[in-house]
């Protein structure tokens with residue numbers, strides 16, 4: 001099912017939690033709602049499920065306007081952050097409960113519940129109560145319960161935040177597998193950029209209730225529209241270097257280093273205060289005298305197949321990768337080229353990309 | 355050399371003292387409480403047991419040894435059997451009805467409706483007043499001619515009921531009046547406990563059920579009641595224990611007599627009468643022990659059932 005939101009706004013009193021969203025969630029795709037804590041992700045999800053009334057704007061499921069429709073009529077499956085499994089019911093009863101509400105005959109609904117349990121690999125735990133399950137198992141049960149009524153839309157609110165690091169990795173693959181298998185349109189809330197990047201077809205990045213950018217993960221990484229987007233994605237985080245534009249080149253704020261870059265636009269605004277974003281992997285060491293900039297190596301840390309180096313650019317510091325066979329010691333100057341990807345200029349005041 | 359030896363010995367003694375103090379000092383602090391417990395709780399209990407098995411015991415102190423005569427007498431006694439059946443009738447009407455009403459009322463009070471605080475206070479008023487004092491005012495509510503209850507019934511076209519009077523064979527309405535008062539008296543405490551139980555249920559369960567289309571009946575029976583079950587059992591045990599000891603709920607209505615025709619005779623009434631009025635301490639003690647065993651048996655049964663409802 002295709003979901004479209006049109007000027008969607010949610011206010012709590014004077015506070016705007018979701019501000020004038022216009023966008024589409026594509027049919028059969030996995031979309032991530034990504035953003036820092038308190039940016040309005042859950043609010044958005046709850047408006048889609050119908051738990052929270054909308055202040056302004058409209059929600060369309062395919063062609064139907066569902067804005068005022070009560071949650072039970074929307075055909076959405078919801079997985080809560082802490083799963084909300086009923087503690088007094090067994091796994092099987094929990095999964096079958098949405099059908100019990102719909103008064104599906106008992107044998108039929110238990111049959112269906114077992115099928116769902118198999119899909120999410122909890123079919124050996126059917127008689128247990130949620131209290132006797134691990135976090136990952138509870139999460140699978142919650143997904144099965146959300147899927148059993150064959151929702152048109154599956155909504156997951158930070159389903160992985162209660163799990164340990166290894167299980168998160170495992171379960172996010174699992175969610176992707178189940179989503180691809182069932183083909184259900186899915187919206188997945190997370191504040192973990194890596195989670196969103198790794199399994200989603202599209203990422204919707206938001207901040208303070210405002211949509212920042214929506215794109216495929218790689219697009220978002222390679223072509224951020226503003227400084228916030230660039231900073232939110234990527235590990236290690238992108239380097240931010242403060243400076244000004246002089247003569248169509250970037251000059252650090254203490255005038256120590258000048259960077260000329262072939263991909264800069266030909267008419268940069270002279271004298272504008274800017275921030276240069278360079279992803280760590282976008283700077284590569286130069287083997288000859290040609291270079292885009294020079295930095296002084298401050299320290300080097302091994303990361304196995306390569307090393308992470310801290311460079312001084314005047315009074316500022318950036319992180320780049322060095323290959324282990326590169327021999328320069330800390331304190332020496334090194335020349336770098338910039339790749340064609342991963343270098344961006346932002347207006348210092350507005351954060352907008354230049 | 356000798357000096358060193360004595361010094362060593364002394365220090366060992368001191369150390370021994372220290373260990374002794376460490377080990378036994380805590381018990382010293384327990385003595386005042388333990389004394390109170392022994393004098394006021396354990397001693398009377400032991401005494402009751404001894405009295406119950408002493409045969410033909412009198413205050414004079416003469417007796418003919420130990421035996422089961424007191425129990426045999428009490429169990430064969432018509433007054434006691436009457437007390438037993440009245441008490442059971444009282445317990446097994448008051449406790450279930452009060453429990454069901456309390457669940458419904460607690461559920462209503464738990465809604466977020468304006469003005470609910472006034473209702474909540476009103477419901478808990480009986481708890482802070484003495485049941486005998488309140489019973490006296492209920493005496494007027496039950497009054498046949500001018501009572502509010504009969505007035506309300508008359509609005510529905512029902513003839514006046516002689517709640518507290520001696521009309522009819524064995525005045526059947528007397529115990530009904532006591533049961534109504536008992537239920538009313540039991541509600542506030544039960545509601546308070548259930549309300550705190552309700553407030554401990556995470557609202558996300560209701561949100562989850564609502565998204566799946568559950569109506570309020572479904573949520574009540576499939577979510578609220580099962581999740582409240584441990585609290586419900588707790589209140590039932592406490593209420594059952596107090597209901598078996600029904601006594602205060604009776605005396606205000608007939609100026610201390612058990613019913614208009616001695617027909618609302620209960621276990622505690624029997625015990626009290628044997629003890630104070632008839633001076634038969636052995637019978638009173640035996641009846642008390644029988645009452646204790648009945649309460650104990652039901653408590654155990656409920657605890658056993660309750661274990662199934664722990665999640």
Ligand SMILES: Nc1ncnc2c1ncn2[C@@H]1O[C@H](COP(=O)(O)OP(=O)(O)OP(=O)(O)O)[C@@H](O)[C@H]1O
Nearest residue numbers: 012015017035036037038039040041042043044191
């Ligand atoms: N019922 C409410 N009344 C007032 N403000 C609210 C209410 N619910 C949410 N908010 C506010 O709206 C903002 C967005 O909340 P929301 O729960 O959507 O954040 P979130 O992005 O899901 O954050 P998290 O990652 O921490 O779950 C927050 O600043 C929050 O304080």
Ligand SMILES: [Mg+2]
Nearest residue numbers: 041042043157
């Ligand atoms: Mg949230």
